[in-house]
Amino acid sequence: MTADQLTVWAVANPWPAAILSTAALGTITLIAWGAALTLRAMRFPPAAVLVAAAGALVCTTYSADASWRFAEHRLGMSNFSERAVMFAAAELALLACAVMARANKAATATDDAAGSPGVPGILMWVITGVLVIPCYAESGLIGGTVRAVIGPVMAGLLWHLAMGLEIRLVRPEALSTGLPAMIGRELRERLLSHLGMATRNRTAEQITRDRATARAVRLGARRWLGPWGRARLAAALARSGAATNGEQRHTLMQQLAGRRNADQLRTVPVVSPWVQQPVPEAYPRTPLGVTGEQLRRMDPIDAILLVHRAHPETGPAELAVLCTEYGVPVSEAQAGLALRADRWGIPDTIAPPALERPEPDPVPESVLDDVPAPPPAKTLELDLADMPEVHPEVRAPELVLAAEHTRSEVHARVPDGPVPEPIEDPLAFIQRRAREEREAASRTPEGPAVPADLLARARVLDAEYRRTHNGRPASIRALKSGLHIGQPRAEQVRDALTERPPS
Known part of the structure; x- marks a missing residue:
């Protein structure tokens, strides 16, 4: 049925034509809506990946042109059908290796590594190198270079970006485990180490100071320096900032000491790792079996x-x-x-x-x-005697109501007479007498004389304290902790050391 016949039928039958038109329009709308939902549900790669893939297809087509001409002139494929089937085999293999390398990279990716393209990634670069040959064979040196760079080389690079850029965007901190990436990282680390920039998070000023410190150590370790060497040493010290920075000065002195005494490293006693060291003996056990x-x-x-x-x-x-x-x-x-x-x-x-x-x-x-002897122990004596009858006060007890008596009423009395003083515990007596004697000694200006042995030990401690604290006398706290004495005795020892300084 032609269009004119369809129009004549629609004019002759308006209602069936309207129903069919409405049904067709609804079907087309449903199909378009389903297609839109399907497209929205699909996960598309990032825009950078799509652009890289489009560029890779164009460069692959550019490389296919050189392969078409090379197949006719160098490979003898004069038949059009034969050449149409055979010329783009390398380009299709390049595309297949790129897709498989992307799949391998996504399958082997982990939280710490971005995955490896595997054998397809290596084959992709091998095919790229082979496709350079037709470019130079057809266009010579200059034209071949242009064809090679724009064609197979750019196609390989863009396919590499298209297969790996999305994974790097998902995990930017992940490291690639491919062979070229590993070689590149190793060469970069070695170059930074050779240039003295291996330590991260340093400013340019700190790098300059560290280099000047190393130069000052190298010059300062020499046994003889001429005028030019002394000038270089002074400039290195000024540039290192060791005169004003305590941490830099400490680093300089430690490195200089290690370099000057490097020959003593050969005679430093070390423990052999092949000899088992004895276990340190613990505290001995007492005869009663207590550790x-x-x-x-x-x-x-x-x-x-x-x-x-x-x-x-x-x-x-x-x-x-x-x-x-x-x-x-x-x-x-x-x-x-x-x-x-x-x-x-x-x-x-x-x-x-x-x-x-x-x-x-x-x-x-x-x-x-002065501690008194402990008093003799007393025993409890009971004086019991038989009674002929019950006491009169309890013979006929009166009725007593609980409400008539309060809880604070006294029912027992202590017999009259002097109350004996409680006997003081000997340990409490010793502590009290010692405390009184210390207080008396602290109130006395001069205090009792310091024993000779305690004063001798105090002099030794004071001499050691002066040696390690730039000539300052031993403090009271140092005397207390070193001699195991109290505050008053430490003050007396300090006064005795001040009056009679050690020779």
């Missing part, structure tokens, strides 16, 4: 008494030495105090390991001599 670690967690007095049970024949001095060997540093005065308390019968049950307590100040011997 030094358990003793260190105890109270010092409990630890001293436990060691004394294992060595009952030792005195305070030997007991202090044994405790120190077991890992519990105590003084002779503490050991004597523990032994005296043990002889008085004070309970010495070993408490469970608790938090470490600060070491108490040593108790003077004068306080220990």
